[in-house]
Amino acid sequence: MRQRTLIGVVTIAALIALWFLATTVLELVSPGRFPSPPDTIAALWHVMLGGYGGGTLIEHVYFSLRLVALGFIVAIVTGVPLGLLMGWSRRAEALINPIFLIIRPIPPLAWIPLAILWLGLGDGAKILVIWFAAFVPSVINSYAGVRNIDRPTLEAAAMLGMPRFRFVTEVLLPGASPMIFTGLRLSLQASWTTLVAAELVGAFYGLGRVLNVAQQDLYPGMILVGMIAVAILGWGTTRLLGLVETRALAWNQAALAAKG
């Protein structure tokens, strides 16, 4: 495990060295196409201290992070229960599945124009688009999670006289939770993708806005700063979700270890 971490660090360090070599030292890539490390650091200072595209880096990060969190939470709070319901009730599945079949082929980003038309350039439109994108993986994986619970477990619950609410909270939810977490991870990724896209199209703040303005200003250093910021936030939030998962599914880790 420690060796893996070490190799990872070495790989990243090598990539940065290569980048430095190709741009600043050997000048193989022109700075107008791809920024050098000093350009990037200069852009970073610029946006952090002076501000760029309507705010400082902290403000942009705050806006993007807040919208991702809101959109993600709205998506999972609606998506997971719906998925559980569809997994449990054939009738609900029959009712809802056709709607899904129609909506699913539409790429979430294709909703952006309509969302802006309805709700303008503010938070509402972005949350709506994130919801469209993040909702689907939550529903589908929660649904599959319920379907994956084996029959004896469900029969044991019935035999034990489980009341309906307790059945949902103490059997369906934990039983489906390994799959639910898979869905949450996909939802989180989808949230970031759609947020940046939505901010690219129209926003007053946010990392997508930084990218958009930097592109118009022909400012590659700033573009890279925006991209790195999105990458770090995406990684960080996924990591956070991973920590929650490890705690919530401690029993499952033990179960997997026992099987493996």
Added chain:
Amino acid sequence: MGRISFDDVGRVFGPSNKGVVALQDINLGVEDREFVAIVGPSGCGKTTCLRLVAGFDFPSSGTVSVDGKTVRSPGPERAVVFQQFALFPWKTVYDNIEIGLRNQGVAREQRRERIGAILDLMGLQSYAESFPHQLSGGMQQRVAIARAYVLDPDVLLMDEPFGALDAQTRVVMQEELVRLARKNPRTVLFITHAVEEAVYLADRVAIMTRAPGRIKEIMDVASVRKAENWDSYERIEEVMDLESFVHMRTHIWRSLREEKAAQPAE
């Protein structure tokens, strides 16, 4: 109380005109606190019999009733021990055993008392806070038996409960079950394909035919057990050496072998 009664029970899977007949003309009564084992070739429908009493499945014809009431749904008065244990892997041993009592609205103090007693009885005291996957198969099945017994059920339904265990563990569990059944008698319907197990544990053994499953013969073991005083032996192998046991076992084996031979050549 806990009288199980199968009256002219049939079960057809699939469309009624060309479905697969799993059970036919099953008539069987299990008296209160009687231990009845059903043996039969695999696929004969013996597990289906148990599922009908549990309320997991329903007959296509005839009725299955417990204490005169037709079975319409699963319930804790008919506790099931599954072959694959079917414990909740996200709950500790204690919580697994407790959940049925919580569902019945038993107060916390009483729950603690009853669970403590059953943990002692099953030798699980030091595993209360373990998760099922941290335990061996035999230990997990003890938990499952505890979970069923703690409900104080009228009827205990055991579906090849030791089928997934290794031979040594199996013997230990059989001895323990006898001990438990003598100390705290229940109506038990026990499904197995292991003939020795059936003869060792049961008061009566019902032998089923191959599909469509019918009851071919019912052997009275209890009277032999009493006459030959099997219960005075502590170990299963001592009982298994007795002439009366061997005689009974051989009879059932022969009966089952006829079923195998009767298979149509394909």
